[in-house]
Amino acid sequence: MVELEQIKGAYGFSVGEWIVPGETFRTEKGVKTIKWWENHHTMNWHIQWREALDNKGICLTNRMIRTKDHEMSFLCTKGWLTLHDEVTSLFSYQGREEELASLIAGVINTGYTMDWRDAKGTHLSEEVIKHAVVDLPETVDPIVQSILKKTMDEAITRFKKAERLPVSSLEKCPIIDPLGSVKNGKEIFGQLFWSFLGQTPEVGYRSITFFLREYVSVYGKESTNRLLTALKEEESFDDAIMMRLLKEAVLPWEFIKTVEKLRYVKTKEESTRLLEEMYDTWEQSRALVTTISTWLDGKREKVAN
Amino acid sequence: MANEQASTLSFSIQEAVWLNRGQEIDSVLSLSLDPDITIQETEDYVTVKGNLVLTGEYSPGNEVDEDQQQRNASLSEQVSFRSIEEVRVSDEGLGTIRHPFPIDVTIPRSRIQDVDQVYVNVDSFDYDLPGNGCIELQADVSISGMRGEFASAESYVDETEEETEQEARDFHFESVRPQEQEEVQEVRGEDVAEEEKEASEPVVYLNRYAEAQEEDSYEEEAEQEQQQEDVYAYAHANDMRYTANAYQDEAVEEEQEVEKEPEEEEKTYGTREEENALYLTKVLARDDEEAFTRLRMCIVQAGESLDTISARYKIPSSQIMRQNRLNEERVEEGQILYIPNRISSPTSS
Numbered sequence: 001m002v003e004l005e006q007i008k009g010a011y012g013f014s015v016g017e018w019i020v021p022g023e024t025f026r027t028e029k030g031v032k033t034i035k036w037w038e039n040h041h042t043m044n045w046h047i048q049w050r051e052a053l054d055n056k057g058i059c060l061t062n063r064m065i066r067t068k069d070h071e072m073s074f075l076c077t078k079g080w081l082t083l084h085d086e087v088t089s090l091f092s093y094q095g096r097e098e099e100l101a102s103l104i105a106g107v108i109n110t111g112y113t114m115d116w117r118d119a120k121g122t123h124l125s126e127e128v129i130k131h132a133v134v135d136l137p138e139t140v141d142p143i144v145q146s147i148l149k150k151t152m153d154e155a156i157t158r159f160k161k162a163e164r165l166p167v168s169s170l171e172k173c174p175i176i177d178p179l180g181s182v183k184n185g186k187e188i189f190g191q192l193f194w195s196f197l198g199q200t201p202e203v204g205y206r207s208i209t210f211f212l213r214e215y216v217s218v219y220g221k222e223s224t225n226r227l228l229t230a231l232k233e234e235e236s237f238d239d240a241i242m243m244r245l246l247k248e249a250v251l252p253w254e255f256i257k258t259v260e261k262l263r264y265v266k267t268k269e270e271s272t273r274l275l276e277e278m279y280d281t282w283e284q285s286r287a288l289v290t291t292i293s294t295w296l297d298g299k300r301e302k303v304a305n
Numbered sequence: 306m307a308n309e310q311a312s313t314l315s316f317s318i319q320e321a322v323w324l325n326r327g328q329e330i331d332s333v334l335s336l337s338l339d340p341d342i343t344i345q346e347t348e349d350y351v352t353v354k355g356n357l358v359l360t361g362e363y364s365p366g367n368e369v370d371e372d373q374q375q376r377n378a379s380l381s382e383q384v385s386f387r388s389i390e391e392v393r394v395s396d397e398g399l400g401t402i403r404h405p406f407p408i409d410v411t412i413p414r415s416r417i418q419d420v421d422q423v424y425v426n427v428d429s430f431d432y433d434l435p436g437n438g439c440i441e442l443q444a445d446v447s448i449s450g451m452r453g454e455f456a457s458a459e460s461y462v463d464e465t466e467e468e469t470e471q472e473a474r475d476f477h478f479e480s481v482r483p484q485e486q487e488e489v490q491e492v493r494g495e496d497v498a499e500e501e502k503e504a505s506e507p508v509v510y511l512n513r514y515a516e517a518q519e520e521d522s523y524e525e526e527a528e529q530e531q532q533q534e535d536v537y538a539y540a541h542a543n544d545m546r547y548t549a550n551a552y553q554d555e556a557v558e559e560e561q562e563v564e565k566e567p568e569e570e571e572k573t574y575g576t577r578e579e580e581n582a583l584y585l586t587k588v589l590a591r592d593d594e595e596a597f598t599r600l601r602m603c604i605v606q607a608g609e610s611l612d613t614i615s616a617r618y619k620i621p622s623s624q625i626m627r628q629n630r631l632n633e634e635r636v637e638e639g640q641i642l643y644i645p646n647r648i649s650s651p652t653s654s
Binding site: 147151154157158161162164165221246250278279282283286287289290293294296297 | 379380381383384385386387388389632633634635
């Protein structure tokens with residue numbers, strides 16, 4: 001267990017009391033959360049990321065709290081840690097889609113400026129889809145295997161449709177810390193506060209699409225349309241980016257992810273549960289694809305008129 | 306007059322069954338059309354009800370139809386894909402087709418020679434593949450076991466004249482769709498309205514229900530029907546094209562098939578009130594395992610929205626969207642919507 005006194009001393013707190021030992025503690029300046037880093041290099045990337053985003057003045061983020069020595073990280077006996085404010089009030093997106101749009105545009109813009117040699121790539125090919133269902137372990141329920149094989153053709157169809165979209169492969173892609181869940185949006189002092197998770201940096205727009213997929217599922221089409229319209233109002237956000245988001249939504253990522261997870265299941269019941277999860281996510285993707293493409297169609301009609 | 310020689314009531318079916326985009330057919334491996342019929346007797350009528358069930362297997366086209374992509378399809382059409390539930394491919398990688406064509410034929414008892422001899426036969430059946438997402442069917446269907454002759458048409462004229470006004474309200478399309486319409490996701494036929502000009506011979510009546518708004522041209526149609534009260538046969542399907550023939554051994558009646566746009570069709574047939582007509586409101590249910598939902602069809606008028614339609618039928622817009630597999634709330638003038646009415650209890654025969 002890390003010594004709380006050690007952290008209190010480093011950050012200059014006079015009061016410190018564990019709420020969740022090793023994770024969160026209460027101070028005279030509010031509740032603080034500890035983020036542990038296994039990789040110093042990764043930690044530095046995220047420090048740079050949050051500072052760059054925060055400096056844009058778009059919204060508040062869970063940036064690293066400085067130590068008494070003005071350092072953004074602290075090396076204690078257990079390893080590298082950073083300290084962050086804990087905010088629990090969830091942000092209410094309805095009617096405030098513009099604020100989220102600014103964040104998304106800001107994330108993409110900031111991502112263009114970031115560099116990361118080990119960033120996670122998100123390439124998908126027809127061959128990957130075709131081979132995904134080959135040699136699944138016996139722990140996968142035979143019915144699940146059968147359904148996955150049936151679904152594979154539709155997954156390939158999705159891939160082909162995505163590939164046909166007019167998206168340039170030469171344009172630079174942003175490297176970003178995935179937004180994660182809509183639940184990462186918090187509210188403090190009436191402002192949007194985004195809690196980044198410090199995940200492995202990812203190249204491209206896929207994670208934003210995953211976020212939008214959940215968004216349309218939770219907040220519905222109308223709010224998502226307002227969000228898309230607000231995104232379009234962002235200076236740096238053009239149709240090419242929207243088309244890239246659409247492409248990522250059409251690609252059958254949930255199919256691939258499910259098959260990957262199925263290789264590690266231990267029981268047939270677990271495989272069935274994963275399949276049901278894929279059903280839900282597949283439908284969420286359909287809803288997002290419909291929403292974005294319809295929005296783009298509507299926009300084209302307005303231009304045509 | 307009576308003719309104890311048994312005759313046959315025949316009619317032809319022509320229909321285009323469209324599969325959803327992404328369900329393109331490479332080749333049809335098997336296709337069959339089988340009657341699944343029950344015969345019910347009432348005091349005055351014998352009713353032949355059930356389905357002509359189209360079943361088959363096809364080899365799905367693996368390639369996305371590039372032409373479709375290149376057409377003026379909207380972006381949303383280009384990128385749409387099927388839900389898991391819609392993915393119906395057999396273990397052998399074959400697509401399956403199962404589509405019931407509900408049929409309901411009401412025949413006066415006087416025209417039945419022997420109920421035990423009433424059979425529904427598919428005399429001939431053929432198909433064509435005009436496009437890889439469409440199957441065009443043509444079938445000749447006959448109902449045997451009826452009298453070859455019948456009371457003179459005049460005896461029906463009076464009745465018909467008396468009922469003209471009532472019939473003007475009663476005549477309408479009726480569409481009955483199975484609640485589970487899984488394999489064939491979408492049926493988009495060329496909407497065709499039939500005008501059947503009959504002489505003095507009683508002939509087949511083929512009615513379909515469409516949500517109709519106007520009665521402008523109905524009266525003309527009703528006049529043509531005044532002498533046709535002998536046998537009512539009506540078949541329902543979504544966007545079905547029908548041609549009707551009289552008894553094979555009877556005099557020939559004129560038949561005119563007029564193709565119309567949905568908007569025109571809407572003007573041709575009766576009003577919503579007409580669904581009260583007894584013989585047109587029967588919900589078909591044959592198989593214990595199948596429950597059928599009787600559907601009304603609504604042709605979207607200018608200025609209408611999903612909300613106004615929802616309010617008119619007192620059905621949640623979400624239910625209409627689900628029934629019609631709509632991905633958005635926008636509807637367009639001329640678009641046909643299926644309006645679910647209720648789910649009938651399965652009946653056993």
